[in-house]
Amino acid sequence: MSETPAPKGKGTVFVRVEVCKGCSYCIDFCPAKCLAFSKEFNAKGYHYPVLxxxxxxxxxxxxxxxxxxxxxxxIRVKDLEKAKTK
Amino acid sequence: MSDTDTIQPVNPVLAYLRQDRLPHIWCPGCGIGSTVNCFARALTESKLDLDKVAVVSGIGCTGRVAGYMNLDSFHTTHGRAIPFATGLKLGNPDLKVVVYSGDGDLFAIGGNHFVHAARRNMDLMVVCINNGTYGMTGGQVAPTTPLGATASTMPYGNFEPSFNLPFLAEACGAVYVARWTVFHVRQVIRSMKEALGKKGFCFIEILAPCPTLYSRRNKLGDGVDQVKYYKERSVIKDGADAREAGLTFQGDIVCGKFVDRERPTWLDAMNRHYSSVIQDYQGEGHAED
Structure with a gap:
């Protein structure tokens, strides 16, 4: 899992850095345009998305x-909190 | 570490996949993984008993789906996914059988099987991932390669007219025909959910980019550039005439649900016919009945 920052908005993302192939689907089709490529590489040499x-x-x-x-x-923050209380 | 990191919620799709076989072999930018993602979510939304769902694939990049889904699945020989699925369905009519394969497998070598399963209205859901080429074997020309596109066996451009898959499926008698692209993820989930709940031969075509062999050879950029082209040039027309839904090289793509009708399935027709001509017939499709 990536070092996802603490949620500041209504939602957040979780990334499994090691399986990402850097196709940029998530970055280009994010309706809120909140994702971007990382500066770092993963183990396979791809840039992965970060929030x-x-x-x-x-x-x-x-x-x-x-x-x-x-x-x-x-995931929405309220769903995340629901999972936390479980 | 923040609080959210300590919970580590898991991707909801991973429960549907055989994680010991991941990461999958599909290239960066290939759209097949997105359709598997949609299929897993459609299975969640349809609330089907997963022990009663079987996935059958043929050979090819899309044929790998059967191996990655954590369901009862079978990876058949080239083109024979529909005959295998037909046997599976008739041997155990309680199963919901999904054929998940590529355009080369379903329409080139397995074209005959597709035509007859649709004609008989066999109770199958067929998902065809159409990337317009033979991705696994080196980008040869396929029956779905649009006119003018370059393939490794058509270096001066393709001159063979291509199949119009929704029209073919409709003409052969499919009861549910839809076409979407990888860009239309929500619509793909909706169509898959409808097809999972419908009896009869349901056909869903999903256009997907093949960045390594189709896009690169035709100088169309990366996988994501093809998906942007799908976004720009697709026209959603539910109930459109499938005859006018043919694909051209980088032209408009007519998407939507073309056909949604009712016809008796093969098993229903057989039971109805035999109960009318054989006096003590009590078959339900089960061999032991």
Missing amino acids: AKPEACVGCDMCGLYCPDFAIFG
């Missing part, structure tokens, strides 16, 4: 729908 604008993310999970490598998914 560049955490305040803009609404946790709509479109990135999770598009990701062909099952590497990223978005």
Whole structure:
């Protein structure tokens, strides 16, 4: 899992850095345009997505729908808190 | 570490995949993974008993789906996914059988099987990932390669007219025909959910980019550039005439649900016919009945 910053907006994303192949589907089709490529490489040499604008993310999970490598998914903060209390 | 990192929620799709086989072999920018993502979510939304769902694939890049799904699945020989699925369905009519394969497998070598399964209205859901080429074997020309596109066996451009898959499926008698692209993830989930709940031969075509062999050879950029082209040039027309839904090289793509009708399935027709001509017939499709 990536070093996802603490959620500042309504949602956040989780990335499995090691399986990302850097296809940029999630970055190009994010409705809130809140993702960007990382400066770092993963073990395979790809740049992976990071939450560049955490305040803009609404946790709509479109990135999770598009990701062909099952590497990223978005979640709303209130659902995250629900999972936390479980 | 922040609080959210300590919980580490897992990707909801991973439960549907055989994680010991991941990462998958699909190239960066290939759209097949996105359709698998949609299929997993459609299975969640349809609330089907996963022990009653089987996935059958043929050979090819898309044929790998059967191996990655954590369901009862079978990876058949080239083109024979539909005959295998037909046997599976007739041997155990309680199963929901999904054929998940590519355009080369379903329409080139397995074209005959597709035509007849649709004609009989066999109770199958067929998902065809159409990337317009033979991705696994080196980018040869496929029956779905649009006119003018370059392939490794058509270096001066393709001059063979290509199949219009929704029209073919409709003409052969499919009861549900839809076409989407990898860009239309929500619509793909909706169509898959509808097809999972419908009886009869359901056909869903999903256009997907092949960045390594189709896009690069035709100088169309990367996988994501093809998906942007799908976004710009697709026209959603539900109930459109499938005859006018042919694909051209980088032209408009007519998307939507073309056909949604009712016809008796093969098993229903057989039971109805035999109960009318054989006096003590009590078959339900089960061999032991």
